[in-house]
Amino acid sequence: MSEIETNETERQARYNPAEIEPKWQARWDADPKLYTAEGHDSGKPKFYCLEMLPYPSGQLHMGHVRNYSIGDALARFMWMRGHNVLHPMGWDAFGLPAENAALKNNTPPRDWTLQNIAAMKKQMRRMGLSYDWSTEVATCLPDYYRWNQWFFLKMYETGLAYRKKSKVNWCPDCQTVLANEQVVNGRCWRHEDTIVEQRDLTQWFLRITKYADELLDGLEKLEGWPEKVRTMQRNWIGRSEGALVNFAVEGGSSKEATADPSTSLRSAQDDTAGGTGQSAQGDACSVITVFTTRVDTIYGATSVQLAPDHAVAKAFAAEDADLAAKIEALREEQKKARESDDFGAIEKHGVNTGRFAINPFNGERVPIWVGNYILADYGTGAIMSVPAHDERDFEFAQKYGLPVRRVIAAEEGEQPDLPFTAEENAVLINSREWDGLSCTEAQQKMAAFAKQNGFGEPTVTYRLKDWGVSRQRYWGTPIPMVYCENGHAGVEPGGVVALPASALPVLLPESIEITQEGGSPLGKVPEFLHTTCPVCGGPARRETDTMDTFVDSSWYFYRYTDAKDDTTPFSSEKANYWFPIDQYIGGVEHAILHLIYSRFWTKVMRDLGMINNDEPAERLFTQGMVIKDGAKMSKSKGNVVSPDDMIARYGADATRMYALFAAPPDRDLEWQEEGVAGISRFLGRVYRLANKYAETTRLGRIPSLVSRTQTDQALLRTLHQTIAKITLDFSGRWHFNTSIAAIMSLVNEIVAAEAAIDAGQASPAAVAEIVRNLVLLLAPFAPFFAAELWEQIGEEGVVFRTPWPVADEELARENEIEIPVQVNGKLVNVIKVPADADQDEIKAAALADEKVKARVEGRNVVKVIVVPGKLVNLVVK
């Protein structure tokens, strides 16, 4: 062979992703039906594979690459297993960055967003992701957001959407309201340095608390979700059973309290559907309702504690300037502490109002205090303080010298030190007729007693609050409500009127100047603002707030099933075929926000009769973060690795495969470029092998494996073991790192057998079988690569529509296995025995081994442990 020919051959056999990937990308793009799901009559089992849709920032990052590589491998695998796969993608396209970009570059948010979508879509195609673009959803387009409006009207009709004035979290940077879920340690979730302020605004709310119990109970059934996510949601919902008890205020109040709705006696219950009726609405100051989970300790209550914002505290303050100043100081302390990271560390302060309340159980007068550690927005904003049985109350009582009275005792044994907070094996004492009851029993009976006598009731309190969805932003879904200037019969002027569905969509005005000034930008667009009332035809103003973008992502995956529908959000028939999502994949950072709203929205749609499923997703997978130099990739740390760079250097296949190989998908992944290079080298080896045996593979398709050579047998055994292993990995554990390692081992073995193959010691049919299956095994991980080799070895059809290989147990079986032999637990030798050898045979073989004999000689074999297929351990003395 001449030198020129050698070079020529080498060049041909060289793996060049820069050439083959664009080639296949172009071919796939030319076939728009390639990844299109079939209908419900396909006769195949359905599989809905979903990755969380990205915000169109304009750039894919490594977190996306990882997320989508996992989803894509799974989707392709399921296709090869004969499923009807829905694998869609879309854009969470409303949101603040588009407005910020508009300010900065003077680009309209819409243009900026659509450009970014185009750029990211191109990157996704370059990655070779198997999305069905015919179902693409962009939430910022009217054909999507009109259905947000439609849902809003439905919720308004059914009482799930309502308006109330309330204290809201206001981010001065975003110039808008944030949901509780978007406030992290008193700061904005998007602006770590910005302290969230409290403002009073009238806002639209969605009554998610109506579903609090179902959202909580449903978690039990979500076995395909990570326990971690379920726990986070449980904590977030924060269900707490207890009782409300009314303490009469001694002497009542001379003035009517100017009760703020958010701090009324039942503020927490305002959020639940309707509430359950409660007295004391008339004179807010004649009664203090406390919430307690330990009504059984009420005989030990030695004070009542109010939040500084409590209506009664305000009423007292109104009569006493000195007290007002002290309460104001407490309020300030509380506010500061809430804004800092550690509200929990606040030093407890309080002030005695000098007034008294009456414990309805024993008629005792207890002083009313205001405490800086009492939260206005949890429970009723008032507690009964039982120092003997609550750590916080104990601390407070010690500080201010309040009495401590033990009313709970351990059932048996010595009485523990105070505060004694246990409920298990504890009984009531010093509680008159309740003495001797267990805590749990007393809690129920005493709450029921309170209800019978009209001074309380059992109740349930949640940490979860109704979802405030109003945002004073431009780039979001307009809320489809108007305020009629004339008013209507029975409705005050400025009455709230819902638009009819026929008026939808309420379009976002196209030309708008974005400024940084506060208030809703839509309020400055006269042609948007001024409209007519759908009821009376008179002048009306539109609602100028837009919806929280979490509305968009709460139901987008239903739209995928019927993305072009212009008469309904989606067809129930289609949704019921595809739902629930079989596998949802995304980052754990959405464990509470997105994933709890999605569950809520699903239940609402079910109750509207649109779908049958109770939960959106059967299984959820949360992948780990991508780390570089030990830290999360971020611009500020300067450790960002660009997917484009990686793809340019090593190709999409190597980049994707590395993302799967470097760590199990649920763990954090340290990005090391050398690792990507390693994968690229591995693919190069496979490429060379497949090329070398391409001819043999083409010709060797005859099923002539009757007489197998030793080489055939050894290679086929490893092949079928590998098939079995990878198939198993896909079925649940998803440790693709070990799947890929197994393929590497197979390749190493083929390379080691090359000399034998070339010497004619392998049959062409076996070589063909191995090369062909090797390509199939790689198809979910490296689709461009597999498609190219599939063609080169002369196969017809689309590689990732070819049936996934089935492991042949016969071929995979070892006929001889290695058994380690230990003496007193230490490895002495490894012996070979037939795979089907029984205990006695293995034992005999072990005892006959020379090394073992030498070790045992002169000592007593006390015991022989034989674990067939595993090991032998001789216990020797």
Added chain:
RNA sequence: GCCCGGAUGGUGAAAUCGGCAGACACAGCGGACUUAAAAUCCGCAGACCUUAACCGGUCGUGGGGGUUCAAGUCCCCCUCCGGGCACCA
């Protein structure tokens, strides 16, 4: 403070049911090919001790204890790292 993860060679990791710890890679070292280098291929490779070398030995999965013939894996205690919740009454 409470609840979940995690800690294994120089690095990423593997060991799926209590059974050979370190598969598979990366980086490294040695060799082949080359005028040379790159690429590629072959080989070595947990630490320590012993030896001229082979051979051989000891230790070793964050630390300490325990169960077991056998522990990275199970039990108890502790340390550190990451995440979530947190005066939620």
